[in-house]
Amino acid sequence: MKSISELLEKTLTNSPYWAEARYHRRNSQSVSVQKGLVKQAKSNLTSGVGIRVLVNGAWGFSSTSDLTPQSLEKALKLAIDCAKSLSQLKKTLVKKLPETNLARGEFKIEGYESLKEMPFEQKLQAVLKAEELTRKNSKLIQSATCLYNEFFEDKVIVTTDGANAISKLARNEIKLGAIASKDGEMAESHESVGKTGSWNCLFSRSSLNEMADNAAKLAVDRLSAPRIPGGNATLILSPAMVGLLSHEAIGHTVEADFVLSGSVAQGKLGTQVASPLVTMSDSGTVSGVQYSGGELLVDDEGVLTKKTTIIKNGILNSYLHNRESAAIFEVEPTGNGRAWLYYDEPLIRMRNTYIEPGNQSLDEIIAFTKEGYLVDCPLGGQADATGEFMFGAQKVTKIENGKLTKMYRGATISGQAFEVLSTVDAVSKEFLLDLGSGYCGKGQPAKVDAGGPYVRCRATIGGVQE
Amino acid sequence: MNQNLKPEKERLEIAAEKLLSYAIKSGADTAEVCGSYGIKTKITLEKQDYHLASSDDGYSLGIRVLKGHRQGFASCNSTDPTELKEAAIKANEIAGFSPENPHYTIQRGENIPTEAPHNLLDPALTDLSIQTQKEWTQLMVAEATKDKRFKLNEGTLEIGTGLSLILNSLGTHQIEADTAASWSLMGMGVEGETITSFDYFSEISRKATSTPEKLILSTRKFVEEVLNNLKTGKSESYKGLVIFTPRAVLDILISSLGYHLNGRVIAEETGRWGLNDREKRILNSKITLIDNPWYTDRAGCSSFDREGTPTRPMSLIEEGVLKGFCLDHYAAHALNLSSTGHAAGGPSSLPTVSTHTLCLAPGEETKIGLYEKAKNAQKSFLVVHRYSGQSDPVTGDFSGVAKGAEWWSHGEQKYYVQETLISGNLFEALGNDLMGLSKETEIIDSDEESPTLLINNISVTGG
Numbered sequence: 001m002k003s004i005s006e007l008l009e010k011t012l013t014n015s016p017y018w019a020e021a022r023y024h025r026r027n028s029q030s031v032s033v034q035k036g037l038v039k040q041a042k043s044n045l046t047s048g049v050g051i052r053v054l055v056n057g058a059w060g061f062s063s064t065s066d067l068t069p070q071s072l073e074k075a076l077k078l079a080i081d082c083a084k085s086l087s088q089l090k091k092t093l094v095k096k097l098p099e100t101n102l103a104r105g106e107f108k109i110e111g112y113e114s115l116k117e118m119p120f121e122q123k124l125q126a127v128l129k130a131e132e133l134t135r136k137n138s139k140l141i142q143s144a145t146c147l148y149n150e151f152f153e154d155k156v157i158v159t160t161d162g163a164n165a166i167s168k169l170a171r172n173e174i175k176l177g178a179i180a181s182k183d184g185e186m187a188e189s190h191e192s193v194g195k196t197g198s199w200n201c202l203f204s205r206s207s208l209n210e211m212a213d214n215a216a217k218l219a220v221d222r223l224s225a226p227r228i229p230g231g232n233a234t235l236i237l238s239p240a241m242v243g244l245l246s247h248e249a250i251g252h253t254v255e256a257d258f259v260l261s262g263s264v265a266q267g268k269l270g271t272q273v274a275s276p277l278v279t280m281s282d283s284g285t286v287s288g289v290q291y292s293g294g295e296l297l298v299d300d301e302g303v304l305t306k307k308t309t310i311i312k313n314g315i316l317n318s319y320l321h322n323r324e325s326a327a328i329f330e331v332e333p334t335g336n337g338r339a340w341l342y343y344d345e346p347l348i349r350m351r352n353t354y355i356e357p358g359n360q361s362l363d364e365i366i367a368f369t370k371e372g373y374l375v376d377c378p379l380g381g382q383a384d385a386t387g388e389f390m391f392g393a394q395k396v397t398k399i400e401n402g403k404l405t406k407m408y409r410g411a412t413i414s415g416q417a418f419e420v421l422s423t424v425d426a427v428s429k430e431f432l433l434d435l436g437s438g439y440c441g442k443g444q445p446a447k448v449d450a451g452g453p454y455v456r457c458r459a460t461i462g463g464v465q466e
Numbered sequence: 467m468n469q470n471l472k473p474e475k476e477r478l479e480i481a482a483e484k485l486l487s488y489a490i491k492s493g494a495d496t497a498e499v500c501g502s503y504g505i506k507t508k509i510t511l512e513k514q515d516y517h518l519a520s521s522d523d524g525y526s527l528g529i530r531v532l533k534g535h536r537q538g539f540a541s542c543n544s545t546d547p548t549e550l551k552e553a554a555i556k557a558n559e560i561a562g563f564s565p566e567n568p569h570y571t572i573q574r575g576e577n578i579p580t581e582a583p584h585n586l587l588d589p590a591l592t593d594l595s596i597q598t599q600k601e602w603t604q605l606m607v608a609e610a611t612k613d614k615r616f617k618l619n620e621g622t623l624e625i626g627t628g629l630s631l632i633l634n635s636l637g638t639h640q641i642e643a644d645t646a647a648s649w650s651l652m653g654m655g656v657e658g659e660t661i662t663s664f665d666y667f668s669e670i671s672r673k674a675t676s677t678p679e680k681l682i683l684s685t686r687k688f689v690e691e692v693l694n695n696l697k698t699g700k701s702e703s704y705k706g707l708v709i710f711t712p713r714a715v716l717d718i719l720i721s722s723l724g725y726h727l728n729g730r731v732i733a734e735e736t737g738r739w740g741l742n743d744r745e746k747r748i749l750n751s752k753i754t755l756i757d758n759p760w761y762t763d764r765a766g767c768s769s770f771d772r773e774g775t776p777t778r779p780m781s782l783i784e785e786g787v788l789k790g791f792c793l794d795h796y797a798a799h800a801l802n803l804s805s806t807g808h809a810a811g812g813p814s815s816l817p818t819v820s821t822h823t824l825c826l827a828p829g830e831e832t833k834i835g836l837y838e839k840a841k842n843a844q845k846s847f848l849v850v851h852r853y854s855g856q857s858d859p860v861t862g863d864f865s866g867v868a869k870g871a872e873w874w875s876h877g878e879q880k881y882y883v884q885e886t887l888i889s890g891n892l893f894e895a896l897g898n899d900l901m902g903l904s905k906e907t908e909i910i911d912s913d914e915e916s917p918t919l920l921i922n923n924i925s926v927t928g929g
Contacts, residue, residue, distance in 0.1 A: 035734055037567045040816045041560045042539035045553070048524070061520035065543045082519035085596055086509065089516045089604065121563040128565070143736045179736055179860055188860045227863075230703065230887065230927035260513045261619035262656045343522050345510075382854040384663040385619070385654050388884060390867040392856035412855055412865040414887050443620070462855075462865045462887030462927050 001156055001166045004067070008049065008158040011072040015160060017080060018054040018097065021072070022300060023047075023156040024342035031124045032147040033131040041124055048342040051075045055083035057093020063343040095327040103157070103165035103298040111197030111291065112170040116152060118199050123148055127174070130208045134178050137216030140223060142186070144216070145177040149437075151447075155300075163302025171196050171293065171447050173437035176211055178219035187225075187409065189218035189394055190379065192436035194449070197291035204291065205432075218377065218394060221407060228396055228408040228461060234372030235413065236365055236456045239432035241393060243450030244381045246280055246353045247440065249389035249417030251450075254310050254318075255336070255348045256325030263385040264418065268316045274421035276314040279356040280452075283307035284335055286352050292433045293449035294351040296335070301346050305335035310353075311421075322348045340444035347442060355452035358427025362454045365426045367402040369456065374399060375413060378436075387417040396461075415459035428454035471592070471643055474503045475629055478525060479641070481545035482633045485529050488554035490635060494531035494561070496572045497554075498634040500772060500813045501527045504626060507596060509603045511621035511651075514611065516603070519596075528813035531557045535566040541814040569733070569800045575638040575774035582769040582776060583762045586644035590674035592627045594647075599625055602647070605678055609685040610651060615696065616689045619664060621651040623681075632774035640770040646670045647677045651685065655693045662695035663869050663884070665852070670765050670912040691851070695870045699881035701928040707840045707847050707901065708888065708924040712908035712916040714850040718857060718864050720824055720916065722892050723755070725859035727782050728819045729797030729808070736860065738893065741801060743788050749893070750900040751786040752829055759807070759822035765913040766823035772809035773817055780806055782824075794819050825915040829903025836902050836920045837874075846875040848926050850888060862892035868926075887927040899923045 008021040025047035032039045048065035049072060060083025062075040087093070127146045134144035150172040157165045173194035180187050191211050195201045206214070237245065252258060253265040260266075265273075274280075284296040284305025296305050301323050309317050321329065322337035325348065337346035366374070379392030396408040433451035440448045482499040489497035505523035509516065527550065528541035538561030540553040578584070603623045610618050627645045632638060650668035654661060667688045671677040710718065731737040739748060759768055759777035770776050773795050781789045793801070794809035794817050810820035831839075840847045848871050855866010868888045873880050890899075904918040 037569075038537075038564050040539065041537070041564045042541070042816060043553075043556045043560065044528075044540070044814045045542045045549070046814070048543065058516070059518035061518055063520075063522045063524075065524050078521045082507075082521055082596075085600065086516050086519040089600060091515050120560065124563065143734060186860045188858060230889070230925060257512060258619065262617040262654065262661065264661055343524065345518060345520065379856055384854075384869075386661050386663055386884070388663060388867065390854045390887075392865070412867075412887060412889070414867050414885055416885065460885060460887060460927060462867075462889055462925075 001154065005156045005158060005164055005166060007069065008156060009164065011069065011076055012158060012160050014073060015053060015076055018160050019076065020052045020159045020301065022050045022339065022342060025154040026341065027152045028150065029120055030149045031127050032145065033127050034145045035135065035143055036132060046341055049075065050339065050342045050345065051079045052345055053079045053083050054094055055080055056087035058083045058087035058090050059094065060086065061345045094324055097323045098327050098333065100333050101304055102159065102163035102302050103304050104163065105165065107165055107167040107297040109169040109196055109295055109297065111201060112152065112168050114198040115150060115170045115172060126208060130176060130212050133209060133212035134176055134216045137213060138220050140180045140182050140220050141178050141216055142181040143179045147175045149173050157298065157300065157302040159302050165298045165302050167298050169196055172199065172202055174202055175437050176215040178215045180219035180223045182223055185223055187219050187222035189215050189222060191215040194293040194437040195291040196293060196295040201291040222394065222409050225407050225409040228411045230462055232458060233461050234369060234456065235459055236369065236372060236374045236454055238376035238454060239451045240378050240434040241375050241391065242355055242452035242455050243433065243435045244378050244391050245389065245417060246355055246452060247350055247448060247450040248381050248383040249387055250280060250310065251282060251350045251353045252383060253385060253387050254320055256319045256321045256329065257348050258385055259319050260325065264387045265316065271316055272314050273316045273418045274311050274314040275424040277358060277424050277427045278311055278314050278421050279309065280311040280354065281307055281309050281356065282320055282350050282353045284351045286433060289433055292352045293435060293447060296351050299335040299337045300339040301337035303333045303335045303337060305351060308334045320348055320350065322346060338446050340446060344444045347444065349442065349446040350440060350448050352433055353450045354433060355455060357429050357431040357453040359429050360426055362428045362430055365428055365454060365456055366399060366404065369399045370401060372399045373397065374404060379410065383417065389417055390414045412462040413459050414462060420457050420459050423458040424455055426456040430454060471627065471629065475641065477545055478503045478629055478631055481525065481527055481550060482631055484547060485527055485550045485554055486633055486635055488551045489529050489531050489557060492555050493558045494533060496532045496635050498530045498572045499527060501631040502628060502813050504628040506624050506626040507599060508622055508624040509599060511607065511618060514618050526813040529553055529557045530816060531561050532570055532572055533558065533561045535568050535570055536561045536564045537567065537570040538564060539816050569796050571795045571799050572634050572636060573795055574636040575640060575770065576776055578769045578776045583760055583767055584769065586642065586672060586762060586767060588645050588673050591625060591645040591647055594625050594674060599623065602678060602681060606649060606681050606685050609682050610653065610689055613689060613693060615655050615657050615693055616653055617656050618651065618653045623649045632770065634774065638774040640774045642769055646672050649681060651688060653692060655696045657696045660696050660698060662692055665692045665870065668911050672763055695882045697881045698884055699873060701848060701873045701883040701886045701926060702846060703926060703928045705923060705925045707844050707920060707922050708926065709836060709840060709847065709849040710919045710921060711849065711851045712918060713910050714853055715826065715916040715919050716910055716914050717853050719892055719895060720826060720914065722857045722859045722862060722864065724821050724824065727791050729791040729793035729801060730819050732791050733797050733800035739788060744790065746788055747786050748788045749783060749786045749896045752900060752903050753783055753786050753896055754827035755783040756781050756825045756827065757792065757821045757823065758825055761823055764823045768822065771807045772811045773805065775805045775807040775809065777807040777822060792819050792821055823913055826917060828905045828907050828917045831902045831904060833904040833906050833918050836904055836918060839902060839920055841877045846873065848873060848886065864892060865889035888924055890924040894923060895921045
């Protein structure tokens with residue numbers, strides 16, 4: 001990696017303009033099993049260098065998988081030509097990038113070697129076993145799946161203004177699925193976990209056996225559960241659901257590129273956007289939480305990541321920035337510039353996004369809820385620039401007079417995020433980052449995590465109308 | 467083939483031959499290489515302005531090996547012999563410890579029929595100057611920013627040329643080149659305090675001559691649709707008739723239907739239907755669904771699939787009767803049938819099953835006639851264009867937000883709604899609850915095609 005760092009530095013000495021060279025080698029391995037049969041077991045290697053330049057206020061980019069000095073020089077020249085060509089069209093030229101605390105040295109997240117040393121065959125056997133446990137958990141389980149992915153990420157980021165960072169991390173995830181069936185009815189369930197670190201860190205909360213048990217039980221329970229009636233309701237969102245809300249419905253609206261395009265968060269810094277009980281952050285590392293799925297020490301612009309408080313006691317406090325948007329807003333970059341592969345340019349992306357815990361227990365919050373639903377086990381979701389969101393949930397349990405009663409088959413919940421956050425009247429002390437194997441999509445994927453405490457609020461449940 | 471791609475084709479074929487040879491030498495009984503080469507220039511838009519210009523090219527090669535009934539796979543993005551050898555060894559190593567699966571198979575592909583598309587390359591696009599690409603981008607930006615209420619968040623205009631190759635140790639050797647101009651825009655409408663949901667569209671064109679006009683018209687249509695959403699209001703909750711426009715039909719209904727027509731799902735018995743349901747009535751008799759990979763102006767066009775099997779147009783459902791399933795070699799082997807050319811994937815993935823370009827056949831009523839039917843039956847109803855939600859492919863249940871949906875009341879369109887959820891079931895919607903299909907169809911995102919549908923018993927929950 002040091003020789004690559006030197007090679008990149010040497011390449012950039014030929015640039016009369018600001019330039020960034022990013023080497024990225026990703027080795028991924030994956031195995032999936034369904035109904036006792038291995039559906040895929042594979043290994044992928046992708047490596048190369050992406051070169052980005054800023055010329056006359058315009059960005060140019062080129063990439064190559066060939067690490068010879070000649071090929072890197074050609075890529076640099078192509079990037080410069082692209083930027084020159086675009087600068088004639090740009091209405092607003094990119095400002096000089098702000099000086100900031102750029103990363104230099106080696107940055108490594110624990111678990112890389114340990115995961116690499118564990119034989120792939122052993123992981124495959126564990127996946128086979130987990131699928132079998134899920135499938136054999138109940139006679140009602142018709143089919144089960146188990147998927148395991150791991151990524152070893154090696155990066156070197158060099159910029160002409162001083163970054164020179166070598167980073168290494170490993171991410172892994174495991175997903176279990178079950179389909180239960182009875183009398184022509186079918187129900188599906190999913191259970192997943194995603195971490196940054198070793199094999200063992202995947203199971204710091206639940207063992208693989210427990211995950212298999214949970215997936216099977218949820219599918220069976222959903223089979224006989226009724227469909228939920230639609231309408232506006234009081235909801236207690238689980239940490240995983242709060243994570244989805246934080247990431248999808250708030251996080252995207254405060255990404256500075258979306259803000260500049262006119263998202264609902266534009267012009268709202270310093271204003272009350274949520275209940276005073278809500279404090280929300282996005283961070284590369286989370287105090288007290290190890291191995292989070294979105295853990296990141298240095299971003300893909302060579303900026304050291306730090307904790308950004310997006311909402312402080314209900315007041316919008318900060319947007320999320322890369323170096324370009326930080327220059328526009330005249331603030332420090334927040335370390336949110338991320339690229340998926342070497343041939344992708346860095347975009348503003350989240351890392352770990354969460355609401356800070358409160359001081360009530362979940363039991364207390366349920367006990368003081370006359371009528372409502374406990375919403376858990378997310379099933380994906382989307383939101384847009386207005387903050388309007390839609391999330392799926394696999395498990396919804398009715399609360400009546402302070403007690404959990406019957407379970408429904410699942411639901412979609414919807415609302416306008418800031419309005420929903422303004423209705424928050426209880427926040428638990430229990431706290432989890434729990435986005436499972438979630439990825440964020442914004443032209444490129446990004447591995448992220450999200451979570452928080454249990455939060456009580458009001459939103460719309462999409463269900464059956466009689 | 468264009469002269470300019472000759473060296474790249476040669477380099478790709480040599481690398482693929484080497485990879486195949488390394489795989490056999492390191493222990494595989496049979497092996498298959500999937501390779502690609504791509505070169506693209508892209509102009510990216512962001513925040514109402516030009517953002518970045520880029521130029522990239524690269525190779526990608528994947529090797530699938532079989533040792534008896536054990537399978538292994540590895541890929542790399544290099545033509546360097548050392549990396550190719552490592553990939554071949556890795557694939558064999560994985561096959562060595564993977565359990566047996568009797569359905570893994572590599573077979574010799576047949577010849578591509580003469581009627582199949584043989585030339586997806588337009589030299590005028592392959593050799594397009596960066597100056598012309600800039601001019602085309604300017605056309606798109608000018609059209610998108612004509613009305614100041616439209617806010618362009620992101621956009622791209624990309625010219626890409628590529629090669630796709632399938633080679634196997636049983637003699638299959640298929641190679642195809644294609645060029646496409648592709649563009650996309652994401653944006654929203656802003657007027658005073660009113661902000662619409664953001665919307666997205668993408669299109670492709672395989673001919674340089676038709677690109678500028680297609681680019682302007684598609685951008686104009688997109689911006690108009692986004693700005694329509696500025697007139698917002700609330701919907702009421704009800705259960706009853708809803709009109710699904712072609713994009714909604716494809717996003718909510720046809721995408722889930724694809725799951726139940728996937729041969730691997732049939733083999734695993736996790737779908738609604740099985741082999742014995744062929745030639746049986748499964749949906750409303752108004753439903754005819756065809757998968758056609760031979761439309762050269764569509765994104766899903768290809769003359770062979772991920773395993774080198776020639777593609778062909780195929781009726782999946784005719785007048786509500788199930789005619790067949792989409793099969794790759796794995797599913798075909800498991801079901802004792804032949805592949806239908808539906809293996810999907812690229813050099814870094816193992817084959818899966820997917821459709822090419824699904825087309826739902828038109829009905830007999832006019833679109834206006836469908837709206838009249840709804841007006842006569844109900845005081846108010848919803849017209850769904852886009853959807854953000856969950857579709858459970860197994861049960862067919864769907865539930866989510868109807869984005870930019872129109873609210874019609876007392877016979878006229880009143881406004882566009884926000885925070886309105888719809889839910890229903892695919893099999894009921896395309897079964898007894900299907901009230902009509904329009905004769906007019908629309909191609910969505912240069913790929914799939916559908917008429918407008920009128921469907922009953924959909925639950926609508928107003929925000």
